[in-house]
Amino acid sequence: MFTMNFDDEMIEQLAEKIATLAYEKLNNKLSIQNNLPLVLTREEAMNVLRCGSTTMSELMRRPDFPVIREFGVKIPTHMLMKWIERNTNWVEKNTNYFEQEAI
Template sequence: MFREIIAEEVAKAMQDFRTTQLPPMLTKKQLMELFNIKDTKASQLLNREDFPVFREAGLLIPTHLLFKWIENNTRWINENTDYFKKGVTA
């Protein structure tokens, strides 16, 4: 369920991203706005071992690594679930 929520929010964020320029490093607040998530879910993401966080200068998320992380996790969903196949007719 968590991965489905993230996939939906990423899709929404990608629509907004096309019209918005993002900074090279995101704050937690910017991440929350981008993914349209609350503090608890953002904290869960930031505490994952595989989530890209730069802690040496505070708590920052490198934007380019965030999008690589999204691609890697979306690829996992594609290969291991039928989430993106729902609603597709052949």
């Protein structure tokens, strides 16, 4: 039978490394989002999504796509990011991310 022994220092170093990597990943994600305006124009959203005019028109007609039409056509950045996460098929199929409680 195979056994592995870990000392407290090794576990602490591993935990610190994992925490550092998680922090860097989150910081990078927030940094990108923080550099965007709170509300995006159609063209800005196209740049974020890296899509063309036709695809953007199709997205904006979807009932689940976050669009505000009260003061021109605008897309709230934070809601767009949530929409992207919700519509990323790989995440849903390969993780239990959406089954976890919101932080």
